[in-house]
Amino acid sequence: MxxxxxxxxxxxxxxxxxxxxxxxxxxxxxxxxxxxxxxxxxxxxxxxxxxxxxxxxxxxxxxxxxxxxxxxxxxxxxxxxxxxxxxxxxxxxxxxxxxxxxxxxxxxxxxxxxxxxxxxxxxxxxxxxxxxxxxxxxxxxxxxxxxxxxxxxxxxxxxxxxxxxxxAFAYQRPVEATPPSREQFAHFQAHLGRLMHQSGFLTQPHARTEEQLQALFARAEPSRKELSLLRGLLSAFETYLPPDEK
Known part of the structure; x- marks a missing residue:
């Protein structure tokens, strides 16, 4: 047309x-x-x-x-x-x-x-x-x-x-901007929560800190590539924990 x-x-x-x-x-x-x-x-x-x-x-x-x-x-x-x-x-x-x-x-x-x-x-x-x-x-x-x-x-x-x-028009989304699957995001949240507990960052069992941080990352809508970078950052932090804390 x-x-x-x-x-x-x-x-x-x-x-x-x-x-x-x-x-x-x-x-x-x-x-x-x-x-x-x-x-x-x-x-x-x-x-x-x-x-x-x-x-x-x-x-x-x-x-x-x-x-x-x-x-x-x-x-x-x-x-x-x-x-x-x-x-x-x-x-x-x-x-x-x-x-x-x-x-x-x-x-x-x-x-x-x-x-x-x-x-x-x-x-x-x-x-x-x-x-x-x-x-x-x-x-x-x-x-x-x-x-x-x-x-x-x-x-x-x-x-x-x-x-x-x-x-049938569709904006082309760059590969690096592809959003993560729900499974990938759940693994990230679990990884983040585990590190916060292991590092002693969470000291109050009933605090909503973990929930608020998870909500923050959900609002940020990181791409699959960005989430992978965050997972790598968490893994790097884990190497500095005492062996009995990992």
């Missing part, structure tokens, strides 16, 4: 912004980029700022008119920094836009259109869209860089997509 969500940049002046936009797209799983009459492309600056997203640039299409970029789209959302007196549906919040875009992209291509760095989209270009979207910002300084605007709307689209059950 994300492959049917198209980013369209109209007459981008600085080629570096094209590269930065490509990078913003790739981080959010978007891959289709269309450039309408860019000042310079391909460009070394675009490639440099794309970082690892050069594949997005290599597959980008260059067209001479906005209509060529959106002709097959069922929804075209123009990003506008200010409200215009045009009779188009307006998304005041990007998340509302993203939900609609994701739903339409289930069936056919959709496009998010971004204008020039200085002047944005013209009224005629806005009229070519089906909707407008604004990014709420500081009213005293609401200026966003082109790639920043792409990043914000791409993030909202990805967020709307990953919230859908069928997306």
């Amino acid at each position: 994300l492959s049917r969500i198209r980013i369209v940049l109209v007459q981008t002046f600085h080629p570096g912004n094209i590269g930065a936009a490509a990078r913003a797209m790739k981080t959010m799983g978007l891959s289709e980029l269309v450039l309408v009459n860019p000042r310079e492309f391909p460009s070394i600056d675009a490639t440099r700022l794309a970082a690892g997203a050069t594949d997005v640039l290599e597959n980008a299409r260059v067209v001479s008119h906005l209509d060529e970029a959106i002709l097959d789209c069922v929804q075209v959302v123009g990003a506008s920094a200010r409200l215009r007196s045009l009779p188009l549906p307006q998304f005041d919040e990007p998340d509302e836009m993203a939900q609609a875009v994701v739903q339409n992209a289930d069936h056919a291509p959709v496009a998010l259109v971004f204008g020039r760095e200085r002047s944005g989209l013209t009224n005629d270009e806005i009229r070519a869209c089906t909707h407008q979207v604004s990014i709420p910002a500081n009213p005293e300084y609401g200026i966003l860089n082109l790639s920043q605007a792409v990043q914000i709307l791409a993030y909202e689209v990805h967020r709307a997509w990953r919230k859908r059950p069928e997306s």
